[in-house]
Amino acid sequence: MRVVIVDDAEAAACRAAQEIAALVRQKPDAVLGLATGGTPVRCYRELIRLHQHDGLDFAAVRSFNLDEYLGLPADHPQSYRRFMQENLFDHLNIPCEQTHVPDGMASDIDAFCQQYEQQIQAAGGIDLQLLGIGSDGHIAFNEPGSSLASRTRLKSLAAETVRDNARFFGSEADVPKLAITMGVGTIMESKQCLLLATGANKATAVREAIEGAVTARVTASALQMHPHTIAVLDAPAAAQLEFADYYREAERLNESVRNTPAH
Numbered sequence: 581m582r583v584v585i586v587d588d589a590e591a592a593a594c595r596a597a598q599e600i601a602a603l604v605r606q607k608p609d610a611v612l613g614l615a616t617g618g619t620p621v622r623c624y625r626e627l628i629r630l631h632q633h634d635g636l637d638f639a640a641v642r643s644f645n646l647d648e649y650l651g652l653p654a655d656h657p658q659s660y661r662r663f664m665q666e667n668l669f670d671h672l673n674i675p676c677e678q679t680h681v682p683d684g685m686a687s688d689i690d691a692f693c694q695q696y697e698q699q700i701q702a703a704g705g706i707d708l709q710l711l712g713i714g715s716d717g718h719i720a721f722n723e724p725g726s727s728l729a730s731r732t733r734l735k736s737l738a739a740e741t742v743r744d745n746a747r748f749f750g751s752e753a754d755v756p757k758l759a760i761t762m763g764v765g766t767i768m769e770s771k772q773c774l775l776l777a778t779g780a781n782k783a784t785a786v787r788e789a790i791e792g793a794v795t796a797r798v799t800a801s802a803l804q805m806h807p808h809t810i811a812v813l814d815a816p817a818a819a820q821l822e823f824a825d826y827y828r829e830a831e832r833l834n835e836s837v838r839n840t841p842a843h
């Protein structure tokens with residue numbers, strides 16, 4: 581796994597946005613897997629800036645979001661559809677019908693989950709999946725103990741996840757306890773994964789995900805088995821990595837090779 585360590589959250593957001601922008605420029609109809617939560621907000625802000633000031637064009641881009649709380653209608657202030665509209669889609673030229681967020685009000689959940697998987701396949705699969713990471717090392721809402729081969733399905737949220745997300749709802753009691761989430765297996769089929777993590781509160785999860793055992797206890801650790809994953813971290817999130825100095829030197833050398841004109 582490529583590990584890119586930068587100074588702070590803003591630099592990490594810009595670095596992640598650069599990766600996404602490079603793909604969209606190279607493949608205008610790219611299929612993006614998108615994430616929610618506090619971490620991606622700065623990255624989305626940079627994508628909006630690139631669209632508004634550098635002409636980054638999202639007209640042919642398709643997107644699939646990782647998850648949605650069960651029972652929240654799309655217009656609920658804390659629904660992930662609302663989050664994506666307010667933090668990204670409303671500020672880009674991506675047609676709404678090309679954006680997909682799991683339906684928190686689906687009447688037949690199993691049928692919806694199968695349909696979501698089929699839609700991803702019909703789009704040609706996800707080209708780049710942006711991922712955050714929970715403080716317990718989960719990706720999407722694949723909580724500890726989730727199968728590393730799981731597909732889109734209904735999951736119950738772990739107590740730590742409910743606590744972490746209570747900040748968006750006002751109290752733990754108001755946090756939905758169930759969500760529809762892409763599975764680890766679904767995520768692993770993405771052509772590329774981009775793990776974005778910032779803040780000291782993610783340092784343990786990041787260490788376990790990148791340098792720990794591949795285990796269902798830390799579903800982000802499955803990314804060690806993905807052939808094209810880049811982890812973009814700020815210094816606080818990378819603070820517990822045993823091989824941080826090696827990652828920094830490897831990235832410096834990679835950059836020098838990438839920036840050397842071909843002979």
Ligand SMILES: N[C@@H]1[C@@H](O)[C@H](O)[C@@H](COP(=O)(O)O)O[C@@H]1O
Pocket residue numbers: 615616617618619620646647711712713714715719720721741
């Ligand atoms: N389902 C989301 C994840 O996709 C996200 O990565 C995680 C961390 O969010 P934050 O970036 O706010 O720490 O929160 C939730 O669990």
